[in-house]
Amino acid sequence: AQSVAQPEDQVNVAEGNPLTVKCTYSVSGNPYLFWYVQYPNRGLQFLLKYITGDNLVKGSYGFEAEFNKSQTSFHLKKPSALVSDSALYFCAVRALYSSASKIIFGSGTRLSIRP
Amino acid sequence: DSGVTQTPKHLITATGQRVTLRCSPRSGDLSVYWYQQSLDQGLQFLIQYYNGEERAKGNILERFSAQQFPDLHSELNLSSLELGDSALYFCASSGRTAPGEQYFGPGTRLTVT
Numbered sequence: 001a002q003s004v005a006q007p008e009d010q011v012n013v014a015e016g017n018p019l020t021v022k023c024t025y026s027v028s029g030n031p032y033l034f035w036y037v038q039y040p041n042r043g044l045q046f047l048l049k050y051i052t053g054d055n056l057v058k059g060s061y062g063f064e065a066e067f068n069k070s071q072t073s074f075h076l077k078k079p080s081a082l083v084s085d086s087a088l089y090f091c092a093v094r095a096l097y098s099s100a101s102k103i104i105f106g107s108g109t110r111l112s113i114r115p
Numbered sequence: 116d117s118g119v120t121q122t123p124k125h126l127i128t129a130t131g132q133r134v135t136l137r138c139s140p141r142s143g144d145l146s147v148y149w150y151q152q153s154l155d156q157g158l159q160f161l162i163q164y165y166n167g168e169e170r171a172k173g174n175i176l177e178r179f180s181a182q183q184f185p186d187l188h189s190e191l192n193l194s195s196l197e198l199g200d201s202a203l204y205f206c207a208s209s210g211r212t213a214p215g216e217q218y219f220g221p222g223t224r225l226t227v228t
Contacts, residue, residue, distance in 0.1 A: 036217075043221050043222050044217075045219070
């Protein structure tokens with residue numbers, strides 16, 4: 001069975017500091033991994049994805065994520081946080097080669113960037 | 116703007132009633148997904164349709180049903196509404212070129228009183 005865990009409900013970071021939002025997953029076979037962001041009163045927006053290849057994936061708004069197969073993790077990172085990055089972040093996973101497999105979303109991590 | 120539209124934006128109704136939420140996917144996308152987002156349950160996958168056929172089912176109650184029409188728009192029907200059904204309902208769509216990469220609509224906020 002597929003599952004994804006976001007162990008932190010909230011992450012607080014000062015503006016200008018690096019940020020990390022953690023995600024671990026469980027899936028049969030190779031994973032298809034995603035990060036989405038949700039701003040207040042908006043739908044989720046796609047940030048980035050990992051399918052195969054380079055373990056460091058770059059996405060929108062300066063975010064990147066590092067795939068670590070041995071640790072089954074896909075942490076979201078940004079070198080220098082902005083106040084405008086404050087939002088709810090969701091990690092998601094799907095089995096790569098199973099078209100019938102649905103995407104499972106994590107519980108979300110609220111990122112708060114203080115000026 | 117994701118290209119996915121949802122109507123209505125807000126809906127207030129009473130317990131026991133029935134409502135229909137509507138979603139139009141991005142142009143060319145064949146897959147439509149429905150999600151429920153509530154404060155205590157997070158984002159819950161309800162159901163997926165692909166080109167008019169049900170593809171995957173999640174935590175969808177028997178009181179809820181959905182369909183996708185030939186023009187690819189989808190409707191989510193919620194009946195015998197309960198207070199606990201109050202939530203944000205999102206529709207998302209995805210295409211064949213980037214399966215799994217979903218584009219979300221702005222959501223319908225349902226309040227059951």
